Amino acid sequence: MSTLIERTASAYTYPLLIKNLFNAPVVDNPEQEIVYRELRRHDYRAFRRRVCQLAGALQRLGIKAGDTVAVMDYDSHRYLECFFAVPMLGAVLHTVNVRLSPEQILYTIDHAEDDLLLIHADFLPILEAIKGRIDTVKNYILLQDEDSAPASTVAFAGEYEALLEESPTTFDFPEFDENTRATTFYTTGTTGMPKGVYFSHRQLVLHTLGVLAALGTPTSQGRFHQGDVYMPITPMFHVHAWGFPYLATALGIKQVYPGRYAPDTLLELIKDEGVTLSHCVPTILHMLLSHPKIDTIDLSGWKVLIGGAALPQAMCRAALDRGIDIFAGYGMSETCPVLTVAHIGEEDLSADDEVEIRCKTGRPIPLVDLRVVDEELRDVPADGESVGEIVVRAPWLTQGYLKDHRNSETLWRGGYLHTGDVAGMDRKRYVKITDRIKDVIKVGGEWLSSLEVEDILGQHPAVAEVAVIGIVDDKWGERPLALVVPKGDAVPDEKSLVGLVREFIDKGMMSKQALLLKVRLVEEIDKTSVGKINKRVLREKYGQ
Template sequence: MKGLMMDSQLTVTSIMEFAERQFPDSEIVSVTKDNSLHRFTYKDAFLRVRKLANALIDYGIKRSDRIATLAWNDYRHLEIYYAVGCSGFICHTINPRLFEEQIEYIVNHAEDRILFLDPDFISLAESIQNRVACIEKFVVLTDDEHMPTTTLRGAESYESFIANTRSTISWPELNETDACSLCYTSGTTGNPKGVLYSHRSIVLHSYGAALPDGMNISIRDVVMPIVPMFHVNAWNLPYTAAMVGAKMVFPGAKMGDGATLHSLIEKEEVTFSAGVPTVWLGLLKFLSESGSNVPSLQRVVVGGSACPLSIMDEFRDKYAVEVHHAWGMTETGPLGALNSLKPGMEQLEKAELDSIRQLQGRPIYGVSIKIVNDNGEELPWDGKSVGEFRVRGPWISSGYFKDSGGVYGSHDEDGWFATGDVGTMDANGYMRITDRTKDVIKSGGEWISSIDIENVAVGHPGVAEAAVIGVRHAKWGERPLLLIVRSGKTAIEKLDMLGWLEGKIAKWWMPDGVEFVDEISHTATGKISKKDLRVQFAEYQFSDCE
């Protein structure tokens, strides 16, 4: 017997229509190339969404056609999110930090028809346009007054593209399982792989993210997504914020500029933000050097890579901002787990509490997690057993677009997704990431966590950034090499670093080598690129291989 409940479809259109009716006066503030501070309301935005949707239909875009973006976080990009998805098309966000060859591959693989791009990326688009024949038209995200001269075929300003279209539309009836957006992984294990999100997955993810033990977002918040809209739907924040009616603040191309971020937080009274650790290092540096404060900011979510305890402590102790670790992947929509304390944990001794705060967090409802050994056998949640994390749930990828799979991202016979992340689960349900399967250092048959060493190293006041890789060793197979970018004009040396690590990590984890470098390679999504570092130091020899 089935229940007697309405079978309403979970679609992004339903989020938009609810937001427009319930929160018409909620604000959207943006930094753009042609306007240092653009401001309008949800009502204004969704009227323009309808105009853009009509422009796409008039052009001849059909159901499930892919529409690409090369764009920063701002109001026009938000309009594209909703106009494309609600029309039954697929919004394909492209990371402009990828190599040209990867962008070319992604566009051709997706068979995008129109590319919306910020003026900053015109030269990039011009350099590849002859190799992406599927793109029929390039629309530049600006108005005619600020439209640059370009050789891009069919080039037109965004404002011109939508100017003479209707502001009313009859939205198509969509099935919640229809595709809505497309994002490719960075391709660290071969060609990028396409993750195709459905309307249902986005809506359910938005519910989960808004939960109190998720990102805890409500109409009382002012949300500033620093995580880019060109990657994993900006952690779904453009949808989650609209679902609850929160004011949105977009930093545009200034997402890495500490002064701009501080100005936006202060003027717009931002309460919540999310981004990778390097963003927060930049903001903290500006606050320290300028003597400024962020009184409105209450919560920050950090993901993409492990967040050093030093960042968490500085935010909490100096600025009364709580930092929450999160974990996820392109394939998990992306939110898989978020670190929020269970009742009573606030009373723990500082050392024990700090160890919990550094964990990646607990899975939110909708995400099931298990850890398995090399044979695929499930391991206990005892905080000691180390294995690979596998996940499943309604916003977890079940495969890749056009079967563009690779080594990682496989599914077992029961449908669990193999994440490639390695770590433990404790009895309280908290996950601890110790490495990627391809980054684990195996020394004498035992595993060493590069992430744990990096987190301790970054806590040194003379360290701006740290990375640890495994290097061949005659006796132990592999030993850790610690790479350090000094902070400012500090003069720390190898013995200073080893002294700092002593007592904070296991003795047999101590790096056999410490090298100081001007910079550390990063992936297009801002993560440390261990692959590039292993190539760079492939011939490295420890001074003592006894």
């Protein structure tokens, strides 16, 4: 006998569409503000009107369900409007990574088959260089912060604000299947051209609800609630700014968009707008904590979720000393992205134990089935020592790579999404990533975690930044090389750094293979377009 529920013919099934996040009652908080730098502020009433006007403008330009609309902009109120208006039309939003090379940007525009491109005036030189080879885009819309239009050979269909002014302030957004694709963007892969990932309305809504449940339920630490003021410091082109603009809008809270990431601007906005929650990669927070103005700003009460790379314990301590509620999270482009969050679940912890938990990868959030497995997909013991690869199932994972069957099957082999991250899990289900599979250093047949060595070296007072890679060694196969950026005028020497590592070895907290460490001082460490340490480039430059 079937146990499927019986549906009344006139019953409404309520599809999980982005428009139903947008239409949530709390979004009708009409007085709450959305701020763009020092240039613009308006309330949610105006936000609703502008989303409708943008939809009307796009429709007038021929955009229909199934088309793809690309955006090249800084973090702005305009980008937030695109997050809603484009997918609510039934079209696909392609958030273009403006930090890719022009050739990679060209590839992603053509591969995604973009029909229309909204582009900020600052990125016109990129478009001028490639527009003759773009095959699919039919119209361009200019985004600008200045009153006068820049000189350009691009034939624009119009300027953003002018197009909105010409559109009605209401729009009847259609209903369609919740599994309709809503967004596409491209991973910054370490080999070959970027790979496209994609997410449906259903996935984005469930991700929003899952993360809200994870961040809204702690007693205090790391809690995201209706009294917060949100500002992203993760680009909106990168995994929907980790999905947080959807969370913030669903909560109806004040949102602050900083435009181009300039340290002065970010710190001033935090101070002047009362920002209480942000998220970023460690390099961005390092930039802010090292800024001369940092001592003039009270950062107590600022919550910062760190992702994209391991949170170093030295950075965690420095942030805590300033009253920042800092904690780590984990996800990937392929996972929408949030999978875990490092909340403190215990009372009366020592300062060192608290730092250790905040820097862990965290515990899986609701609806995430996360496992740490060996090569046969068998779970490794949750003892805090055994390691394996993180594999995952959740309702919001990309179902493949766009137009790439072979890599999609590799990603999903065995029915789980393979992250490529090596980690251990303890008995309380805290996960700690020890490395990427491709970044583990094999010394004399034994595995050495580059992330753990980096975390130790980062505690040296003369080290501003550090990356550890494996280099070829005739005797050991590989040995660790630390690339160190000195802090100010201090010059850390190899002896003191190896001595620091030895202290952790003597405590049983690091394998003896780390004593083979070599040190090289560098002026800077190569990063990817989203601010992560680019170990592929570092291995190419220094690996021999």
